[in-house]
Amino acid sequence: MRIHHLTLLALLMSTTTLAGTPEPGVNSGRLTAHLQALAEYGKNPQGGVSRIAYSDADRAGREYVLGLMRNAGLTTSTDAAGNLVGTRTGTEPGLKPIVIGSHIDSVPEGGNYDGDVGSLAAIEIAQTLNERKIQLHHTLQVIVFVDEEGAMLGSIAMGHGVDAARLNSVSQSGKTVRDGVKFLGGDPDRIDPVRRNPHSIEAYLELHIEQGGVLEREHLPIGIVEGIVGILDCEVTIEGFANHAGTTPMNQRRDAMLAAARFTDALNRIITAKPGAQVGTVGWIRAQPGAYNVVPGKVVLGLEIRDLDAAKIEDLYAQIRKESEAIAKQTGTTFLLEAHAPSEPALTDSHLQLIIAKSAERLGLAAKLMPSGAGHDAQEMAALGPIGMIFIPSIGGISHSPKEFSRPSDIENGANVLFETLRNVDAPRRQQ
Amino acid sequence: MRIHHLTLLALLMSTTTLAGTPEPGVNSGRLTAHLQALAEYGKNPQGGVSRIAYSDADRAGREYVLGLMRNAGLTTSTDAAGNLVGTRTGTEPGLKPIVIGSHIDSVPEGGNYDGDVGSLAAIEIAQTLNERKIQLHHTLQVIVFVDEEGAMLGSIAMGHGVDAARLNSVSQSGKTVRDGVKFLGGDPDRIDPVRRNPHSIEAYLELHIEQGGVLEREHLPIGIVEGIVGILDCEVTIEGFANHAGTTPMNQRRDAMLAAARFTDALNRIITAKPGAQVGTVGWIRAQPGAYNVVPGKVVLGLEIRDLDAAKIEDLYAQIRKESEAIAKQTGTTFLLEAHAPSEPALTDSHLQLIIAKSAERLGLAAKLMPSGAGHDAQEMAALGPIGMIFIPSIGGISHSPKEFSRPSDIENGANVLFETLRNVDAPRRQQ
Numbered sequence: 001m002r003i004h005h006l007t008l009l010a011l012l013m014s015t016t017t018l019a020g021t022p023e024p025g026v027n028s029g030r031l032t033a034h035l036q037a038l039a040e041y042g043k044n045p046q047g048g049v050s051r052i053a054y055s056d057a058d059r060a061g062r063e064y065v066l067g068l069m070r071n072a073g074l075t076t077s078t079d080a081a082g083n084l085v086g087t088r089t090g091t092e093p094g095l096k097p098i099v100i101g102s103h104i105d106s107v108p109e110g111g112n113y114d115g116d117v118g119s120l121a122a123i124e125i126a127q128t129l130n131e132r133k134i135q136l137h138h139t140l141q142v143i144v145f146v147d148e149e150g151a152m153l154g155s156i157a158m159g160h161g162v163d164a165a166r167l168n169s170v171s172q173s174g175k176t177v178r179d180g181v182k183f184l185g186g187d188p189d190r191i192d193p194v195r196r197n198p199h200s201i202e203a204y205l206e207l208h209i210e211q212g213g214v215l216e217r218e219h220l221p222i223g224i225v226e227g228i229v230g231i232l233d234c235e236v237t238i239e240g241f242a243n244h245a246g247t248t249p250m251n252q253r254r255d256a257m258l259a260a261a262r263f264t265d266a267l268n269r270i271i272t273a274k275p276g277a278q279v280g281t282v283g284w285i286r287a288q289p290g291a292y293n294v295v296p297g298k299v300v301l302g303l304e305i306r307d308l309d310a311a312k313i314e315d316l317y318a319q320i321r322k323e324s325e326a327i328a329k330q331t332g333t334t335f336l337l338e339a340h341a342p343s344e345p346a347l348t349d350s351h352l353q354l355i356i357a358k359s360a361e362r363l364g365l366a367a368k369l370m371p372s373g374a375g376h377d378a379q380e381m382a383a384l385g386p387i388g389m390i391f392i393p394s395i396g397g398i399s400h401s402p403k404e405f406s407r408p409s410d411i412e413n414g415a416n417v418l419f420e421t422l423r424n425v426d427a428p429r430r431q432q
Numbered sequence: 433m434r435i436h437h438l439t440l441l442a443l444l445m446s447t448t449t450l451a452g453t454p455e456p457g458v459n460s461g462r463l464t465a466h467l468q469a470l471a472e473y474g475k476n477p478q479g480g481v482s483r484i485a486y487s488d489a490d491r492a493g494r495e496y497v498l499g500l501m502r503n504a505g506l507t508t509s510t511d512a513a514g515n516l517v518g519t520r521t522g523t524e525p526g527l528k529p530i531v532i533g534s535h536i537d538s539v540p541e542g543g544n545y546d547g548d549v550g551s552l553a554a555i556e557i558a559q560t561l562n563e564r565k566i567q568l569h570h571t572l573q574v575i576v577f578v579d580e581e582g583a584m585l586g587s588i589a590m591g592h593g594v595d596a597a598r599l600n601s602v603s604q605s606g607k608t609v610r611d612g613v614k615f616l617g618g619d620p621d622r623i624d625p626v627r628r629n630p631h632s633i634e635a636y637l638e639l640h641i642e643q644g645g646v647l648e649r650e651h652l653p654i655g656i657v658e659g660i661v662g663i664l665d666c667e668v669t670i671e672g673f674a675n676h677a678g679t680t681p682m683n684q685r686r687d688a689m690l691a692a693a694r695f696t697d698a699l700n701r702i703i704t705a706k707p708g709a710q711v712g713t714v715g716w717i718r719a720q721p722g723a724y725n726v727v728p729g730k731v732v733l734g735l736e737i738r739d740l741d742a743a744k745i746e747d748l749y750a751q752i753r754k755e756s757e758a759i760a761k762q763t764g765t766t767f768l769l770e771a772h773a774p775s776e777p778a779l780t781d782s783h784l785q786l787i788i789a790k791s792a793e794r795l796g797l798a799a800k801l802m803p804s805g806a807g808h809d810a811q812e813m814a815a816l817g818p819i820g821m822i823f824i825p826s827i828g829g830i831s832h833s834p835k836e837f838s839r840p841s842d843i844e845n846g847a848n849v850l851f852e853t854l855r856n857v858d859a860p861r862r863q864q
Contacts, residue, residue: 109674109721149725172723212679229678233724242541244831245713246661246738247644247805250704252829257714261696268690272682281677282689283724289541290716291604292665292734293581293806294832302724306678373679374725397684399676400726 018358018424023134026419028412031124034068035411038104038120039112048402049112053105053147054173054180061104062184065119065144072127074142081157081194082146082186088126090139090426096202096385097139098425100125100418103148103377108172110149111404113411117392118207119144121415125422136426138202145377146184151177152343152380157194159380163341167191196384203352203425204381207390207418209406211374213397221413222360222367223391224353228379229372230310230345232317234303236263236324237336242289242297254332257287257296262331266323267303270316278307278316279373303337308345308371346379352388352425359420365413374399390417450790450856455566458851460844463556466500467843470536470552471544480834481544485537485579486605486612493536494616497576500555505562506574513589513626514578514618520558522571522858528634528817529571530857532557532850535580535809540604542581543836545843549824550639551576553847557854568858570634577809578616583609584775584812589626591812595773599623633817635784635857638810639850640821641838645829646802653845654792654799655823656785660811661804662742662777664749666735668695668756672765674721674729685727686764689719692731694763698755699735702748710739710748711805735769740777740803778811784820784857791852797845806831822849 041064042049042057051057066084069076074086090097102118122142129136145154150171156162167178167188178188210216215223240256264282271280285301303320307313317339324335353369360367370391378387392414395405473496474481474489483489498516501508506518522529534550554574561568577586582603588594599610599620610620642648647655672688696714703712717733735752739745749771756767785801792799802823810819824846827837 107721107723107726149723210679211676213684231678231725242833243829244643244806245715245736246663246711246807247642247826247831248711248829249709250700250711252645255700255713257696257717258700261693261714264689264693265697268682268687277681279678279680279682281687281724281727282693283677283719283726283728284722285689285717285719287715287717289539289832291539291581291832292713292715292736294539294715295713296715297833304677304724374676375678397675397680399679400721400723401674401729
C-alpha cells in the first residue's frame with residue numbers, strides 16, 4: 001500500500017503543476033497569539049491543559065474560538081452535535097464545500113498543540129482570506145469538532161452517525177456524552193441530521209501535529225499523511241472477590257489486581273511478538289475497593305489496539321481475549337471484554353496528497369509521505385469525500401502530555417501549506 | 433513458636449482453675465440491636481459500610497457510640513488522638529487498669545463486624561456490670577480506638593507514640609491524619625501525652641472477628657489468638673513517560689503501567705515461591721494521566737507484606753525491591769519504594785491465653801490457638817502490658833467486604849468469653 005502511494009505520488013509530481021502563483025502566507029504572529037490565548041482555558045499548574053470534552057474549560061475555550069471565527073468573518077453556528085461550524089460562501093453555489101478544521105478538546109493533562117494548531121490555523125486562513133478579500137469558488141467551512149479525544153463525537157456525527165450507545169457512554173468529564181452535548185449547546189435528540197451524505201464535500205483538509213518523532217528525527221518540516229490507523233478500544237472488567245489482605249491465604253484468593261497485571265503483561269507480549277507498527281496499550285485502570293489491606297475484588301481497565309490493517313487488529317484482539325480466559329482460570333476471576341465500535345483505518349486521497357506535496361515544494365518545504373498512528377476527525381470525514389492531512393513536527397515526538405511542543409515556525413509552515421493546498425483545491429482543475 | 437505456645441497452654445490448662453462461678457452472660461439482644469444501629473452510619477446502598485476514619489460517617493458513628501458509653505455508666509472522654517475512652521473506677525485504686533475495646537472505622541466498602549463487634553461488646557459488658565452493680569477491683573477502661581484501618585492511629589498514639597510523618601500522611605478520607613484528628617475533636621498538637629508508660633496496664637483484651645475461614649471450617653466458636661502478624665506497607669511510585677498511545681512505537685515507550693503489571697506479578701511469584709503463611713498484596717493503584725490513548729507516565733500503587741516473622745518480611749521486601757530494579761531496566765522506568773514504619777509482629781500473653789481458654793471451657797465453648805493474619809489495636813497495646821485476643825468465626829472467611837458476617841450467637845459467645853475473661857483477670861490470682 002505504501003509503495004503504491006509513493007509510486008503514484010512520484011508519477012504525479014513529475015507531471016502536475018499548480019495553478020497561479022503562491023499567495024503570501026498567513027499572519028503567523030496572530031496565529032501564535034491565538035494559540036497562547038487558547039492555552040489559558042483548562043491550563044494546568046504544571047503546564048499544558050486538561051481541556052477535557054464537555055468540561056467547563058472546554059465550554060469556555062469553545063466560546064473563545066467562536067469569537068475568533070466571527071472575527072474572521074465566518075458565519076457561525078453550533079450544530080446539534082455541538083460542532084462549531086463557520087461558513088464563508090463561495091462564488092459558485094453549485095460546487096461542494098471544502099471543509100478545513102480540527103478540534104480543541106484535550107486528553108487529561110494534555111498539551112497545547114494537538115487539535116489546537118489545526119483549528120486555529122483553519123480560522124487564521126479564513127481571516128487571511130477575509131482581510132485580503134480573496135473569493136473562493138467553493139464555499140469554505142471551518143469546523144471545530146466536538147470531543148475528538150474521547151468519543152470522536154463531532155466528526156462521527158457528521159460522517160457515519162452516532163448511535164445511542166455512544167451518546168449514553170460516560171465521558172472523561174464525568175458526564176454522559178448526551179449530557180455533555182447538551183452542556184455545550186447541542187441537541188442530542190436531533191443529532192441524526194448532522195450526518196451528511198457521501199460525496200457531499202469537495203475535500204476535507206486537516207493540519208495536525210505529528211504526535212510522533214519521525215519528522216523531527218529526519219529534519220523534515222512537513223508530513224503528508226497516507227492513512228490513519230484503525231483503533232479498537234475495549235473496556236475490560238475483571239471480577240474477583242474482595243477479601244482481607246492479611247487473613248486470606250495466597251492460594252484462596254481471587255485477586256482481580258493480579259489478573260489485571262497478567263493481562264497487561266500478556267498484551268505487551270502479544271503486540272510485540274511479531275514485526276510491524278501495531279501498538280497496544282493499557283492506558284487507565286481502576287481497582288476496587290482500593291486499600292492496602294484489601295485484596296481487590298474488581299478491576300476495570302482500558303485496552304487499546306491500533307494498526308493500519310483492520311484484520312490485524314482483529315487477530316490481536318482475538319489473541320488477547322484467549323489469553324484473558326487462561327488468566328481467569330489461573331486467578332479464579334472472570335473477564336468481561338466490551339469493545340467499542342472500532343474505528344476503521346482510513347486512507348487519504350492520492351490527488352490531495354499530490355497537491356499537498358506540490359504546495360510544500362512550492363513553499364520550499366521538504367515533505368514525506370507517512371502513516372498517522374493517531375486517530376483524527378479526518379478519518380470520519382473520509383465518508384463524505386476525499387481527505388488530506390498535513391503533519392508538522394512534534395518536538396521529541398511527545399504528545400498527549402504537558403511537554404507537547406511544536407515550534408512557531410513549523411506551525412507557520414503547516415498553516416501556509418494548508419492555505420496553499422486549499423487555494424489549489426479550490427482552483428479549476430487542469431488535470432484530474 | 434506455635435508448638436511452644438500450645439504446649440504451655442496444655443500444661444497450664446491442666447493445673448489452673450478459675451475463680452468463682454461464671455456470671456450469667458451479657459444482653460445479647462441489646463448488643464445485636466446496637467450493632468444494627470451502628471451499621472446505619474456510612475451504610476452503603478449495596479450493603480456494608482464505608483465508615484472511613486475521619487469521614488462524616490465516622491464522626492457520626494462515634495457520636496452514637498459515645499452515647500452508648502454514657503448509657504453504660506462510663507465516664508467518657510475523647511483524648512488528644514481522638515480515642516473514645518470510657519472509665520469505670522475499680523475498688524482498689526492502686527491496681528493498674530484493665531483495658532477492653534476495639535475500633536469502629538471501616539475500610540472503603542467494608543462490613544459491619546470488623547471492629548464493631550469488639551467495641552460494642554466491650555460497652556455491653558460495661559453496661560452489664562453497671563446494671564448488676566458488679567464492682568471490679570481494677571479500674572475498667574473501654575476504648576474505641578481512632579483510625580485502626582488506615583494509620584492505626586489511636587492505639588499507636590497510646591502504645592508507641594505518633595510521629596509527624598504519620599500525622600501528615602493523607603488518609604483514605606482525603607484529609608491528612610492531622611486534620612482528621614482535629615475533625616473528630618482531638619488535638620494533634622497535644623498527642624504526645626496520650627502515650628502511656630510500659631507496664632501501665634493490667635491487661636488489654638480485645639474481641640474481634642477472625643476475618644479468615646479457619647474457625648468456621650473447623651466448627652469452632654472461639655479462637656485464642658497466639659500472635660498478630662507484622663505488616664509492611666509500602667507506596668510504590670513508578671515514573672515512565674506519558675506519550676501518545678498511537679504514535680509511540682512499542683520499543684520507544686517508557687510505560688509505567690506495564691512496569692506496574694510486571695511488579696504486581698513478580699510480587700505474587702516471590703510471596704508464593706516458598707511454603708509458609710506469608711501474604712503479599714497490591715491493594716490499590718492509580719495511573720496517570722489515565723486515558724485510552726495515552727501511555728501512562730506515572731503509576732502509584734500500594735504494596736503490603738505480612739508475616740509472624742519480622743525477618744521474613746524484610747527478606748521478601750528485599751527480594752521485591754531487587755526485582756523492581758530489573759523491571760525498571762526492562763521498561764525504561766524508575767521505581768521509588770517508600771515503606772511506612774512496619775508494624776512488628778506481636779505475641780499475646782500466655783497467661784491471658786490460658787484464662788481465655790478456661791473461660792471458654794467453662795462456658796462450654798470449644799476453642800483453639802491460632803495466629804491473626806490481620807493487624808489489630810492489641811498489637812500496639814502490647815507495649816503497655818500483657819494482651820489477649822478472642823476470635824469468633826467469620827462466615828465464609830469474608831472480611832473487609834459488604835459480605836462480612838458473624839452470627840449473633842457467635843457474637844454472644846465471644847462477648848461472654850470476654851466478660852468471663854475480664855472477671856477472671858480482675859479476680860485476685862490464685863496462681864501466676
